[in-house]
Amino acid sequence: MAKKEQLITGVDIGSHAVKICQLQKAGKGYKLLAVGSSTLPPGVVEDGVLQEPEVVGKVIAALFKNLKIKNPKVGISISGYSVIVKKINLEYMSDEELSEYISAEAEQYIPFDIHDVYLDFQKLPSSSQENDRSDIMLVAAKKEVIDDYLLMLKEQKLKPVLVDVDGFALENIWEEMSGNGENIALVDIGASKMNINIISEGVSVLARDIVVGSNQLTDQLVNALDIEEEEAEKIKLGMTSAEEHQETVEEIFTQTCTQWVLEIKKAIDLYQANNPDKPLKALILSGGGAKVKGLTAYIGRETGLDVILFNPFEAMIVDEKKIDRQYLDSIAPEMAIAAGLAIRQAAF
Ligand SMILES: Nc1ncnc2c1ncn2[C@@H]1O[C@H](COP(=O)(O)OP(=O)(O)OP(=O)(O)O)[C@@H](O)[C@H]1O
Numbered sequence: 001m002a003k004k005e006q007l008i009t010g011v012d013i014g015s016h017a018v019k020i021c022q023l024q025k026a027g028k029g030y031k032l033l034a035v036g037s038s039t040l041p042p043g044v045v046e047d048g049v050l051q052e053p054e055v056v057g058k059v060i061a062a063l064f065k066n067l068k069i070k071n072p073k074v075g076i077s078i079s080g081y082s083v084i085v086k087k088i089n090l091e092y093m094s095d096e097e098l099s100e101y102i103s104a105e106a107e108q109y110i111p112f113d114i115h116d117v118y119l120d121f122q123k124l125p126s127s128s129q130e131n132d133r134s135d136i137m138l139v140a141a142k143k144e145v146i147d148d149y150l151l152m153l154k155e156q157k158l159k160p161v162l163v164d165v166d167g168f169a170l171e172n173i174w175e176e177m178s179g180n181g182e183n184i185a186l187v188d189i190g191a192s193k194m195n196i197n198i199i200s201e202g203v204s205v206l207a208r209d210i211v212v213g214s215n216q217l218t219d220q221l222v223n224a225l226d227i228e229e230e231e232a233e234k235i236k237l238g239m240t241s242a243e244e245h246q247e248t249v250e251e252i253f254t255q256t257c258t259q260w261v262l263e264i265k266k267a268i269d270l271y272q273a274n275n276p277d278k279p280l281k282a283l284i285l286s287g288g289g290a291k292v293k294g295l296t297a298y299i300g301r302e303t304g305l306d307v308i309l310f311n312p313f314e315a316m317i318v319d320e321k322k323i324d325r326q327y328l329d330s331i332a333p334e335m336a337i338a339a340g341l342a343i344r345q346a347a348f
């Protein structure tokens with residue numbers, strides 16, 4: 001009997017929380033086997049770098065245990081300063097020649113010392129008529145940073161088999177679940193950063209990380225109301241009423257969301273200016289910060305685009321005796337990257 005295809009366990013290590021997702025192929029789609037998240041103490045992951053590997057390792061191990069996940073093959077993704085993604089246009093070469101060329105010439109394309117990075121590349125589907133050249137997506141990631149992640153996972157008896165980039169994982173899960181190749185903007189708003197990735201004709205044409213996120217809201221509440229962070233987080237999530245400070249809270253939300261939307265519009269305007277003949281179809285929102293009440297509608301009004309709060313599990317098979325639908329729907333936007341890692345196959 002053929003061995004059942006095994007997918008890897010997706011582990012998204014954010015600055016606020018670790019998100020884990022395990023899937024199984026089911027016909028043409030997927031079945032959700034396990035999903036969960038666990039918050040991290042502040043500062044243990046910063047700017048995509050592991051500051052306290054032991055703390056993070058323990059949180060991940062506890063989450064694996066809780067979710068009863070036995071598959072040790074995991075995929076993680078990275079973002080931030082330690083990874084550079086760059087599109088280059090080269091004369092047509094065979095895969096072998098390309099590999100050689102990149103090892104020899106990558107230095108001119110990336111701002112890091114070549115000995116300090118892991119390099120990877122992928123040929124992109126060509127969008128132009130010129131057949132004698134091809135677009136290559138070059139990825140360089142700081143060895144130091146990646147090695148810390150790999151070591152941390154190995155110490156928890158896990159087997160890292162994939163290191164992806166946040167934006168690619170998101171793009172993959174969106175394309176897989178939506179099944180369409182429309183031109184879209186993917187926007188992930190996390191705790192400490194916003195990632196904007198514009199996909200045109202199946203290729204990422206504009207990607208940026210901006211240091212804004214849901215932490216801004218918490219920080220401003222702490223300062224404005226002179227309260228503890230824990231209390232501020234509760235007010236932010238609507239778990240506690242702000243009582244007489246309601247107006248201040250609303251002002252903070254309005255200001256911050258206005259700033260987020262300005263950043264999104266800047267990216268979209270730049271794209272539209274360079275690609276007037278390839279209008280965007282929709283904007284797909286993910287990440288915990290995307291759940292701010294009214295944000296979806298606000299971005300829709302400001303950009304004129306269809307805005308979708310991404311639920312990667314919508315079309316998946318879910319055993320509702322094991323996983324509560326309502327809980328799942330509520331965490332779905334921040335699980336998008338973990339789900340994008342969890343659709344990848346383990347190489348045997
Ligand atoms: N309803 C909500 N309104 C506003 N913020 C929310 C809401 N729900 C969750 N958040 C915030 O979303 C953040 C967590 O989202 P997410 O898990 O995507 O972040 P992360 O991946 O850990 O962070 P990053 O990617 O920036 O490192 C937290 O700051 C949390 O307070």
Ligand SMILES: [Mg+2]
Pocket residue numbers: 013014015190191287
């Ligand atoms: Mg994140």
